[in-house]
Amino acid sequence: MAAHIETGALVITMAGRWSVGQAYSLQRAFERCAAHQPPYVAVDFTRVVPEGGMPALLPSLVVLGQSCRRGITVLVCAPASALTGLLRRLPTTRIRFYPRLTEALSRIRPYHLRGPSRRVHRRFTPSPAAVGTARRMVRDCCERWRLDGVTDNAQLVVSELMANAVEHAGTEIDLTICHHRHHLRIAVADRHHGAPALDHKSSDGGDRDPRQELSLRGRGLALVARSATNWGVLGGTDGKVVWAALAAPRAARLRLSDLALISGSGYPA
Template sequence: MMRQRLRCTPAHEPPLAVLRTDGRLTLRTAAQLRTALLKCLAEQPIGILVDAAGLTIGEDMSLTALMAASRHAAAWPGVPLLICAPSRDMRAALRRLGADRHLTLCTDLDHGRAMAVRRALPAQVRDRFPAAAASVPAARTLVSGACERWQLPVVVEPARLVTTELVTNAVRHAGTPIDLTVTRGRRYLHLAVRDYHQRRSRLTASEGRTERGGRGFLLVEAVSSSWGCTLLPDGKVTWASLHLTARSRI
C-alpha cells in the first residue's frame, strides 16, 4: 500500500531554504505542504528548493499547493520556488495544470542550488521595529531612503503612505516585533510587514473612517497594484506591490 502520510522537513541553508518532502501528496496532505512552504518563505531566502525525490502524487489537483505557494512567493518577497528531482508523473501532472510555466524544475538539489544562486538578486533593505508608535515614522524613513537610493521618485509618496498603513495596523493589532522588508523588483516595489500575531489584516471601510491616524486598507488598495495578507504558522505578512512607473491615484 502506498504511504498516505506526508513528511516535510525544512533545512535552512543560507541564503537558501530547502524543504525535503517524503510521502504521498493528496488533497488532504496538500495543506501540510503549503504550511511548510510558507514557513520557509517567512525566512525570506533567495530561493526555496523543494526536494521532491521522495514525493508521490495522489491527484493532479494536489499540486495546486505548489502553485499557490509560488504565487505568494512571487508577490512577497519575490522568491522563486524550485522543484528538485520531480518524478516523471509529477512533471506530467504539472504540465497538465500549466504549472510548469510558473515553477522551476531541476534535476536534483545541486542543480537547484546552482540555479538559485545564479539568479540576479533584487535590491532589498529590511529592519525590525518594536510595537510602538515611533516605529511608524521610522519605517517611513527607511522606505524613503531606499527609494531615494534606487532613484524611484515616482513611488516615494505612495510607498510612504502604504508603509504608514501597514506598520500602523501591525502596531495596533499585533503588538509584536515588526519586520519591514522593501524590495525593488524589475517592475514593482514590494513592501512586506511581518508580525507574529495570526489575526488576518482585512480591508474595511470603517477602519479608514473612524480610526485615528490612518485611512485603513482602502488606501493601500487605492495606491497599490496588488496587496494581500499571507498567514504563517507563527504570524502573518501583509504586503503590497507598487508599480515603479505608476503614479498615485490619491
C-alpha cells in the first residue's frame, strides 16, 4: 500500500499470477486502507496474470463491493479482461475503470470530500503560521464532532506533525482530519521523501536521553507516540504521509448544523 500525496488516494498494487489467495490479500489491503478513510483507493491490476479462471476472480467482487458501501471510490486500473467485465456488473457507481494507474490518478479530484462526512482537509504553504491554523482546525473539529476528551492531545499531535513538515520538508502540506468509529485520525502529507523515525537507542546501543532525542528530532515524535494510540508513515512516489490515530468516543449522530464541512476559507493562511 502506498500514498499518492497530490490526490489523497491510497494505491494497492497487485502483481503475479492471480489466485484466490491474491484476492484475500487484496481484502486485507482494503481493510488497512479503509482505516485511513481515503477519498479514493486505486487498485493496479496491470501486472496481474489471471490464473484459475473465473472462480478466482469472484472474491474480488465481494471485496470491492464492500469497500464501495463504506463510501470509498475505487479506481480499477487494468486492461480489458474478465475481471473488469465482472466488476462492471456491480450495482454501484463508485467503481471507475482506467487502463493505467497514471491515467486514473490524473482524472480524479484531489482530496475529494464526500458529504455528510466527519472529515476535513486543508492544503498549506510551509510557513510557521500553518501550525497555529492547524491547531485551530483540530479544535474546531473536536467541538463540532463533540470529541472534547481528545482535544488537547489532538492539538499537541497536529502541532508536532505540522511543525516537522514545515521545518524539514519545506513543501506544500496537506492536513486531513477525520473521525471514524472510535478514533480521530490526523494525517500530514508533504512532498519530501525523507521519513521521520523514532529511535530510543543511541548509536552505541544504549538508551538515548529523551531530551536529546527531542532536540535532535526537533518536533517531538516521542510526544506523538505517547499521545496517540498508533502512528506511522505511508510512503509514496510523490512524498509521504505521517499519520496518528487517537482514541476518541463514538460521537453522537450528526445534526443538520454539523453537516457544514470546515472549509479552507474560514482559516487565514
